Amino acid sequence: MADISVQNLTKYYGDKLILQDITFDVQPGEKVAILGANGAGKTTLLHILTGRLPYDSGHVSIGQGRTAGVIDQMPDFPTESTVEDILRLAFHESDEIIAAMDELTDEMTRRPDDDSLLRRYALLETRLDALGGYNRDYEIDRVCNGLEIPAEMRAQRFALLSGGEKTRINLARIILEQTDVLLLDEPTNHLDMDAVDWLGRYLEGYRGTVLIISHDRWFIDQCCDRVIEIHDCTCDFYSGNYSYYAVERERRREEQLKHHEHELAEKKRLEAVARIMHEHGTEHLAKRAASIEKRIARMTVTDRPKKDKKMTVTFGDPNYETEDVLKVRDITKSYDGREILHDINFQIRNRERVALLGANGAGKTTLLKLLLGEEQADTGVIRKGVGLKPAYLPQQVYFANPQRNLIDTLIYDKNVSMQVARNRLGSFQFTGEQQMKTVSMLSGGEKSRLRLCELMYDPLNFLILDEPTNHLDLASREWIEEAVEAFDGTLLFVSHDRYFVERFATRVLYLEDGRLIDFIGSYSAFLDWRAKGGGALPAADPAPIPKKQKPAAPTLDDVPPPPAKPKRTGGTKNLQKQLNTLEREIAQLETQSAGLEQQMIQASSDSARLLELMGEKETCDEALTAKMDEWEAVAAELEELQ
Structure with missing residues (x-):
């Protein structure tokens, strides 16, 4: 018997549909992650499961005799x-x-x-x-x-x-309490990385059933064996952890796109065949045309899958060549007699990507404030490289005038024209009516994106991030990561998002008991080093990281990452040549198609010859469609580069 059973669940808020005909079971011992964009209905579903929200139709139940614990529900306790x-x-x-x-x-x-x-x-x-x-x-x-x-x-x-x-x-x-079923809504919020790791290991060995809403991808990989994604009022199911889900979702999108294009092409082909048969065919062909039209009427074309727009720009100053970006020597800082930082020493070289980690209260924020000049150290010095132009993206982004719309914000803050503001906002996924929103209407993730949009066109060469993915949904986290990947400069960041840290960090600065551990290597290598009890630290490479070198995304256990898009060589010149060649080939195929159509008219009284010509025209039109698709892709890439 299922621990959680949901059958044909439908939920409205007023006249707005939130969930429609949602059906799934969670069996005893399963650990299931509920994913989806903010506002998709994840928390609504959890509240329905706990009995705190009514629903319009369907059936929801927790297994008979099973006890459930809910993390987001705070009971009333006696004051004392x-x-x-x-x-x-x-x-x-x-x-x-x-x-x-x-x-x-x-x-x-x-x-x-x-x-x-x-x-x-x-x-x-x-x-x-x-x-x-x-x-x-x-x-x-x-x-x-x-x-x-x-x-x-x-x-x-x-x-x-x-x-x-x-x-x-x-x-x-x-x-x-050791309940039979745990219903968890963002359980990793307010936990540092060590506590999140402990919770993940606890849930991994937990014998009961777990249903988790979480945006922590590493955590989902650690303790979940199944994913339910809520989108467009319905849900999709994935039999694996987040890494499996990420790859499988992309595979399904590609497959759906192929189905959509194939079905659309087939429908157009049949419509063309029926039209020609009606115009030029014999009575026999007219009957076949009517049969084809009935077939067309019964056809359904798969919806074209939504594809998240990818970032295609880079930012930062690629010409900044100073080797030592930052030198920190003998820094000590105390508050009210309590020493927070003790004898901190490190230096950061050009184009390094450094994660500043540690437990809550370890001094990460204090160290950032010292580096930014917001506070002064008790002892020690901080030296910045010649020509260093840093930028800081805090957890909470504020704008001087939140009542301005996005276009006016860029016009006033960056002194650009309206068209330039529109183009830049479009590059950062603010399109159409979104550009007319006031800043006050944006979510936290959208404000971070807008600030990155402003920073992108400054000649900055040192980017400091404080919890850049905090409280963002998965889509927003992925987009912020693309923006960070596009930055061509030195990166220093604080984050509890282990997936983000693993993707970007080539070095870890770990604060513990006021002292600093300086580890050269990835986050997973750092975890391995700690698990083995520490010991000698890997030696630092004295050479700066080569220009424009960027770390690859983390390798996913047991799941191959999606293949990287091949980079074209030769720039816009070769793309323009390819466009010219494709245009000539398209013109030739159009001439060939028109010639075949003329031959079909002339052969209208010869049904055998007509069918032969129809087959040749079908092959020609398929080749023409393929060339047109290729032309569109190359033209889009050329436009992006220009």
């Missing part, structure tokens, strides 16, 4: 409750069983010959063992250590914690 009190609520059933066993012990003392009391005691003891027995202190310590809930926090009043801290405590409580 401490964190420890909240955590121990997870053992309320164990407490009730122990109390009942104590009562039975007293009763058995009074009635030692009553076997029924012994049987009841044995049943209670079995249930207590299943709940972890008397190991509650060990279990609480284990979960608190994993989720980085320190002893001093456990003594605090729950009501005084921040929203992120409360979420973490509630997550710990639900884990300790």
Whole structure:
């Protein structure tokens, strides 16, 4: 029996359709990720599963006798409750069983010959063992250590914690309850990388059923074995983790596009054949034309798949050649007598891509502020390379006048014409009516994209990012990554997005206990080094990274990445030559097609010859269509380069 069953679920908000005829089951022990753009209906689905939202039609159920824990649901706790009190609520059933066993012990003392009391005691003891027995202190310590809930926090009043801290405590409580089904909405928010890794490993070994809404791709890879993608009010299913989903989704899109083009071409071909038969055919051919028209009427053409527009521009100053971009020597920084950074030393070379990592509170933000000049170090010096032009993209992007539309924002901020502003916005996926939105109407990810659009045309050579993918959906994360990939300069970033770190980092600066570990290599290599207990660090390469060298996207375990688009050589000159050749070939095929059509008219009384000519014309028209498609692709590429 399924732990979660959804049959023909339909949900409206007013007259707006959110979910339509959604059907799926989640079997015991499955770990399923729910993916989709922001606003697609993921959280709506979760709220329906928990019974907090009604739905218009269909059927939704949790398996009979199964208990469910919901991470996003924050119960009301007594005002004076401490964190420890909240955590121990997870053992309320164990407490009730122990109390009942104590009562039975007293009763058995009074009635030692009553076997029924012994049987009841044995049943209670079995249930207590299943709940972890008397190991509650060990279990609480284990979960608190994993989720980085320190002893001093456990003594605090729950009501005084921040929203992120409360979420973490509630997550710990639900884990300790050992429910049969976990329903998790962005459980990795407010967790640092080590805590997220612990949660992923915990869920990987969890024996119950898990349904997760998450934008953390590494986390999904780590603990999910199935993906349900919600889009356009419906859903698609993928039997694998995120890496499998990413490749398989692209394969399905390509397959759907081929079906669409084939069916469209076949429909046009049949329409042309029927028209010619009507105009020039015999009575026999007219009957065949009518039959073909009936066939056309029954045909359905597969919808053309939506294709996300890819970024085709690069930015940054490719001519900046200073080798040492940044030198940090003997930096120390304290707040209220507490040392945050101790004797920090490192230097960054031109075109390196450096991840600044560490647990929450380790000093990452403090170090960024020192590098940006927003704060001063207690001791030490920071030297910047000659001609260095840095740019900073913070977690929260602000604009001086959020009531301006996007076009006016670029006109005023960057002193460009309206047409230039439109073109630049289009390059960053702001098209049509979107360009007339006010900045205040944009999401956090869209504001980051707009700021990158502004930065793109500055001669900057050092880009500093603070959590660039935080709270973005998957599509927005992928787009931000494309923009970062397009940057031709030195990159320093703070991120908890392990997928992002693995894609870009060629070096890791890890802050721990106020000190810095400087690791040369990828993020996965850094994790391997830590797992082996540290030891000698890889030697740094004294040579700067070659100009325009960029790291490849991470290799996906067991799933080959989509093949990279081949780069053309020769620039616009060769493309223009190719266009001219294609235009000549297209003209020849059009002349050949027209000639065959004229021959078909002349052969209208000879049905055998007419059918032969029709076959030749069909082959000619297919070749013509292929050449036209090739011409469009080359013309588009030439336009982009120009």
